[in-house]
Amino acid sequence: MEHGTTLTQFIIEEQRRIPGATGDFTSLLNDILTACKKISCAVNRGGLIGVLGSAETENVQGETQKKLDIISNEVMIDALEWTGHLAGMASEEMEDPLPIPKHYPKGKYLILFDPLDGSSNIDVNLSVGTIFSILRCPDGVEHPAVEDFLQPGSKQVCAGYALYGPSTMLVLTTGHGVNGFTLDRSIGEFILSHPDMKVPAETREFAINMSNQRYWNAPVSRYVEECLKGAEGAREKDFNMRWVASMVAEVHRILTRGGIFMYPGDSRKGAENGKLRLMYEANPMSFIIEQAGGASSTGRQRILDVQPQGLHQRVPVILGSREEVQRVVSYHNDTDGDGSRQVA
Secondary structure: OOOOOEHHHHHHHHHOOOOOOOOHHHHHHHHHHHHHHHHHHHHHOHHHHOOOOEEEEEOOOOOEEEHHHHHHHHHHHHHHOOOOOEEEEEEOOOOOOEEOOOOOOOOOEEEEEEEEEOHHHHHHOOOEEEEEEEEEOOOOOOOOOHHHHOOOHHHOOEEEEEEEOOOEEEEEEOOOOEEEEEEEOOOOEEEEEEOOOOOOOOOOEEEOOHHHHHHOOHHHHHHHHHHHHHHHOOOOOOOEEEOOOOHHHHHHHHHHHOOEEEEOOOOOOOOOOOOOEHHHHHHHHHHHHHHOOOEEEOOOOEHHHOOOOOOOOEOOEEEEOHHHHHHHHHHHHOEOOOOOEOOO
């Protein structure tokens, strides 16, 4: 019975095109797939096995953890630490990088991951996901420290996310386009279902948390105001607004039908640089979006060019259909440093 191209087969065929490839990267991806399958199972059965709700603990960012946040983090660690493909790993749920235990062999890659993005949606049965970013460990480094992880997004070897929705999907880029794979539970394999994904250029959708509107800077307010005026305004077309509070779900929608997603910095104390983490969310998702023909920016700088200053650094995020992102960036260029409108 023909099931199509599996993700493992797809990666091996890609690997054969690279002179000197050792197969370590393919094996690392297989380890990640195993972890994502386990997390998918836990998410799907959450209400049946008693793992919904708060764990009554906080992560390094001071955010209340869900039980599934902790479980997903442990699943990723258990699936990856022993394999010999990694020199180190870092998680959004942990303050410091996790070293590979001494009794396990070490590899040449570093991984950063958000084990369960959008976990606030778990208890209401909405889509959540896992995001990961793979970097090369610097040459000669046997025990990677924080600074070894602080590489700009343009240095990523691979980025991907798993979406746990009505079906479980894995979307992946290694710098040669974006491909989507759907988990066929009958055979336990991810099958190529969305080859060569592209962000549609034309869009009538934007995603932003409108409850923060009173805190936005002038460029973001200007853009959203134009969208809300619809066909009667300067854009001369009607827009729909979306907000899922799960970056994986937002990005997946943009990949399949276009749009723009914004989580800007605003005037609230501590929110000047937005909420999303550069290393665990913004970089991998920006890599995927750019490889699919879209764009990603802080409003003033391409996200993949940002030089990280900390493992849990936050950045404003504006990503999606290229022309829409460029429009918001142009509005930032029209303003002065504090985000207020320049006076002619």
